[in-house]
Every structure is written in structure tokens, then in C-alpha cells.
Amino acid sequence: MNFNMRLFDSHSHIDDKSYDCDFDEMMQRSFNAGVEAIMVAGVTPETIAKAIKIAQRYNNDYQQGDKHSGCDYYCSETPEQDQVHKRLHCNFSQTETPEENHTQQQHVFISVGMHPHDAQYCSDDIIDDYKLLARQNPSVVKAWGETGLDFNRMHSPRDLQEKWFVRQLEAADELSLPVIFHERDSDGKFLQILESMNHRERKGVVHCFSGTKQEMFGYLDLGYYIGITGILTVQQRGMLLRELALLIPEERIVIETDAPYLTPVPMKNKTRRNEPAFVEHVLHKLAQIRGVKVETLAEVLWNNTCSLYNISL
Numbered sequence: 001m002n003f004n005m006r007l008f009d010s011h012s013h014i015d016d017k018s019y020d021c022d023f024d025e026m027m028q029r030s031f032n033a034g035v036e037a038i039m040v041a042g043v044t045p046e047t048i049a050k051a052i053k054i055a056q057r058y059n060n061d062y063q064q065g066d067k068h069s070g071c072d073y074y075c076s077e078t079p080e081q082d083q084v085h086k087r088l089h090c091n092f093s094q095t096e097t098p099e100e101n102h103t104q105q106q107h108v109f110i111s112v113g114m115h116p117h118d119a120q121y122c123s124d125d126i127i128d129d130y131k132l133l134a135r136q137n138p139s140v141v142k143a144w145g146e147t148g149l150d151f152n153r154m155h156s157p158r159d160l161q162e163k164w165f166v167r168q169l170e171a172a173d174e175l176s177l178p179v180i181f182h183e184r185d186s187d188g189k190f191l192q193i194l195e196s197m198n199h200r201e202r203k204g205v206v207h208c209f210s211g212t213k214q215e216m217f218g219y220l221d222l223g224y225y226i227g228i229t230g231i232l233t234v235q236q237r238g239m240l241l242r243e244l245a246l247l248i249p250e251e252r253i254v255i256e257t258d259a260p261y262l263t264p265v266p267m268k269n270k271t272r273r274n275e276p277a278f279v280e281h282v283l284h285k286l287a288q289i290r291g292v293k294v295e296t297l298a299e300v301l302w303n304n305t306c307s308l309y310n311i312s313l
């Protein structure tokens with residue numbers, strides 16, 4: 001790892017339960033790989049409740065140098081949250097890693113949103129809760145999302161996906177938060193909604209971009225960033241993405257893991273679970289495809305992600 005580089009995993013789900021058993025080790029590995037900042041994308045109120053505690057621990061406690069004050073965040077809450085606390089705190093106490101993280105300045109940010117898969121469970125109350133959370137935690141909540149349309153798996157009915165996508169766009173605009181978009185197989189409907197609700201001031205990223213060339217230029221025309229995952233490294237599945245990744249203006253690309261999903265090659269052959277440390281493989285592949293130096297591209301991508309999420313580090 002080249003220590004001049006700092007990487008930003010622009011989209012992950014490190015609140016996933018698959019990390020409960022080795023969370024601090026996983027974070028240490030990501031730091032060793034140069035990952036100094038991680039965005040945890042929100043999916044449901046439950047995942048966000050856990051993510052915000054992780055982010056608060058990393059951004060506040062570690063910087064204050066008190067490795068036990070994390071407890072305060074967990075007290076007198078629901079039994080589920082208490083369970084999460086116990087799991088995290090057990091891991092937390094067993095390792096020397098957290099104190100090292102204090103000086104390492106690793107940053108974790110979150111977004112609030114309802115994933116299109118879960119659109120059928122969304123409500124005005126949930127949107128109001130998200131707004132409150134964002135207003136109360138401006139140093140941690142840096143985006144709205146995931147929101148968008150996913151007509152591939154159809155976990156929620158189409159009309160509800162569309163309804164809550166529109167409502168979440170309005171909420172994000174109200175709070176002036178950048179938006180993390182999730183789109184899969186929406187047959188142009190997603191782009192159509194974005195075009196009809198265009199807002200000049202709105203920033204956003206189409207994460208895990210998997211659309212057509214025409215759609216990609218549609219997103220770029222609206223001013224959005226394109227999020228590239230480890231799919232780029234996969235021989236068959238990444239073919240079109242590798243072609244399109246060449247065409248994105250440099251200042252509009254960000255990289256992500258979408259961990260624990262979409263493990264990039266060569267880690268794919270070794271472990272099923274993806275993690276932020278592996279974002280370096282996306283970086284290397286992208287540099288190779290675009291014919292640019294890894295270090296130069298890393299700096300561009302870091303700046304792009306900070307600019308997308310209005311973060312200065």
C-alpha cells in the first residue's frame with residue numbers, strides 16, 4: 001500500500017451483521033489499505049440506528065481519545081440496540097485497534113433513506129424521523145439514500161417504489177443533502193423521474209452504476225456522479241461497465257465497495273464477504289482501464305467523494 005494515497009469508500013454497509021464478529025479488525029484492514037473515510041448507506045431505520053452509532057464512535061469518541069465513552073451511546077435504548085451494543089462493545093474491548101484508530105483519524109459517515117426494496121414499509125413518520133436525525137447529527141449524516149427504483153427483484157410494488165422515491169427526493173432537497181441513488185432495471189423510469197424533478201442545486205451519485213450508455217449520459221447531464229463497484233473487475237459481468245467507465249469525466253467518478261456485496265477480483269476467489277479494504281482493487285482496475293497513475297486517480301477520487309458529500313477532511 002502506498003501511504004501517500006487516501007481512499008474513500010463512497011458506499012458500504014459495514015453495519016451488516018456479517019461484520020459483528022470482527023468489526024475492529026475489518027476497520028483496521030481498511031485503514032491499512034489507505035481507506036480513511038467510509039460512507040455507510042442507509043437502507044431501513046434499523047440499519048441506520050446501528051450505522052449512526054458506529055459513525056459516532058469513530059468520529060467523536062476516537063477523536064476524543066476515550067475508547068470507553070462509546071457506551072454512552074447505547075444506554076437505555078431498545079433491547080435490540082442493547083444487543084448490538086454488547087456485540088460491538090465486546091469486540092471493542094478485545095482489541096487494541098480502537099486506540100490506534102484515535103490517531104489514525106478514520107472517518108465514518110452515514111446516509112438516511114429507505115431502499116427501494118423496502119419502499120412498501122416506508123411512511124411519513126419514517127421520513128420525518130430521518131429528517132430529524134439528519135438535522136441533529138450534521139457531522140455524521142452526509143447524504144440521503146439509498147433511494148431510487150429496483151424493478152429487478154421487485155421486493156416492493158412498483159407504484160410504492162415510485163411514490164417513496166419522489167417523496168425522498170423532496171426530503172433530501174429540503175435538507176440540501178446529496179442523494180445516493182439505487183437503480184436497477186427501471187426501464188428508463190428512474191431517469192424520467194430525475195428529469196421531471198430536476199433541481200439545479202441537488203448533488204447525487206448513481207451508486208453501483210449498471211445502466212446503459214444512454215442512461216449514464218443522462219445522469220451526467222443532470223450533474224450526478226457515477227459510482228463504480230467491484231463489478232468493474234469481474235470478467236464477464238464487468239464488460240460493459242469497463243467500456244463505459246472510460247467515458248465518464250474524471251471529476252464525476254467515485255469508487256465504492258457496496259460491501260458486504262460485490263467482492264472484487266482477486267479477493268472474490270478468496271472470500272465471499274466484501275469489505276472497505278478491497279476498494280483498492282476497484283481503484284487499481286479503474287486506473288488500468290483509464291491509463292492513469294493509481295496515485296493520481298486516488299487523489300481525484302478522494303476529492304470527488306468529499307465534494308459529492310460536502311465533506312472537508
Ligand SMILES: [Zn+2]
Pocket residue numbers: 146181182183207208
Ligand atoms: Zn444499492
Ligand SMILES: [Zn+2]
Pocket residue numbers: 011012013041146258
Ligand atoms: Zn448499497
